[in-house]
Amino acid sequence: MKLPKHAELWLPAYCKDRLLHMLTPRRAKRIWVAITDHYEPMGGGVSLEVGQARVAAWQRRWPEIVEIAPSDAAGNKPRYTCFYPQEEYRREILTALEPMAREGLIDVEVHIHHEHDTPESFAQKINEFCRRLHDEHGFLRHRDGKLIFGFIHGNWALDNSRPDGLWCGVTGELKLLRDLGCYADFTMPSLPSATQGKVINQIYWTNGDPKKPKGFDCGTKASPGGGRQGDLLMITGPLGLRYRDRWMPRLETGELAVYDPATPYRVQRWMDLAPQLGEDIFLKLYAHGAREDNAGGLLGSKRGEGSLEPMFRWIAEAAEQRGLELHWATAYEMFSAVDRLISDASQEHAI
Template sequence: MIQIPAWTWALLALALLVAPTLVVRRYVRARNMQIWLPAYLRRRRRPRHDGPTHVMFCFVDHYEPMHGRPDLDTQRARVDRWCRDYRALADRHRDADGRPPQHGFFYPEEEYLEEHLAKLEQLCRDGYGEIEVHLHHDNDTEANFRETITRFKALLHERHGALPRHPQTGEVMFGFIHGNWCLDNSGPDGRWCGLDNELILLRELGCYADFTMPSAPSPTQTRIVNSIYYASDDPQQPKSHDGGVRVRAGGTPSGDLMLVQGPIGLNWRDRRHGFVPRVENSDIRANYPPTPARVDGWVRAGIHVEGRPEWVFVKIHTHGAPEKDADVVLGPAVDAMFSHLEQRYNDGQRHVLHYVNAREMFNIIKAAEAGMGGDPNVYRDHVLPPPAASWAGSMAARAAA
């Protein structure tokens, strides 16, 4: 029998110990998980509370009909499909308040075409969602950014009846999603923004909250996760929203901009090679459709305002205009997602389901911050009213054009 030296056994044992560590490290680094995983692993359980958990469910869309630079006929077909099929999908579902699912159309400024927005405006006017602001930009300047946002929000408000006015100041307000995830110049290569003071600029221009995060596996992902918080901008540094102060009941605003994050974590129900969990990043795509297990994970993330654990906020996102992703968002997978939400999280005893748009989610967060409780449905318009008052004006503007 061949004698194997003791040192060979020692090396083999060491290799067996080290190899899994190297594999895990490679997996983590390849997905930029080192940014957010520590905070995720340190997460605290949502505090217990009396009564049902109210689930605010918000679906935001980086809605880009011109994605991939298709011809005009393809763009039109994409928008027409949404205006037709989303009605049929949403009409099959209702929350505890009798409302259908709400879709947030965060429309890119650089893709503006009046006929596309006019169709989406009608869909939103009929009660299926609201239009907000999306922007892709690169190597931008403060002056150009101010001019771009000011012009676009006025256009959306005056011509398309989108975006609310603040009842005290009269300013047109908007929710925001940053293109390429690079909010506040957070891309490591400095691309796709250019403004280290973007949070300040957004606040000054009327942004009520940002809905960009989570962005994993992008390196723009923040260290703070599964939170609703205020970020203070350091105009000399990028990615000031990497940390912040959580919104809390009875508190006051602290910082330059509120960020409303969607759930992020590890999906152990969807494992690669049988043991590697998939990253849950709240994204609905052709290669990552929603499942009941994902829905349950979103709710378990327990994103809430500190001191109001009975109100849970679930914000998911998509790029819903291109055909492959539209097949998912307008198809059986999302239909089943809504059914699961209504069957498991709307029994009136343990859970109460509320379909909300981005503005309504912000309003309910602000109500929680103000110390209000009970039924969150009554706070959908707590701070910012719906843009419905602008619809008459938008129709008049088009008639005069």
């Protein structure tokens, strides 16, 4: 039965998650925070000049925001990960991002909007794009001799998960991504899209049938010392309800947008909902920050404007209140922290 906001997909898991949260209060020592942006300067079919202006806004304001943001436990400042669309590649745009990447202000990973692909055509697109990002711009990295990447699926349609089959076409995409070098997927949550998975607020390994769409609907929860226990690692963002100053609850998906800016209450809610692995909480937020409206809301035009500047302060304050050691992270750094926790064992915790 279809419910409002596709609640039939996520509400059972949410109720279970909240019940467990009440019965076994969190005992955490650290929190890792990453912003994973669906970064689309050329989105909407705009001209190169508009795309360059969108990047210039980030070149101008993001370093200023980072400079005044609180440092984490290791002395690091916030990072920002730009998941750049394969189909929007423009050399000029990626070249403009290189200086911020060299300075450690941003990182670049892989995003794609695609349709009617086969496994072969999809693999060709990803392989060529990854090589171009690495060889021509110095992005991405090697691990065990293989080029690896983090991934966000455009239009949320990971593993052919739309009921109408649009905006993907590749059933079995999860295993294919793993084989192509994807170290983790950061697509979920995807509400209000019908692509939303049934596993929420977890870091887990997918183990669905590769012959059927939406293989991320089931999986094995990652655990300290548990090792690899499935096809593709899913690092999901917070998903739940928030209530303050509302007659009816509102969905919380960890989105940063001009129409839904960060607030101290949202920060607390994120920390309550975010996945926990051992004594570490992993808070993955997302945005579509290249667009002018969102860039204006997130960055502002000068100091004291924009929602990112106070958000970092609120996160640091909330972490201190909860006795949590704070770590700002790129998507890859968040994965690396997860990887260190789960390596070298084989026990299972099925979802």
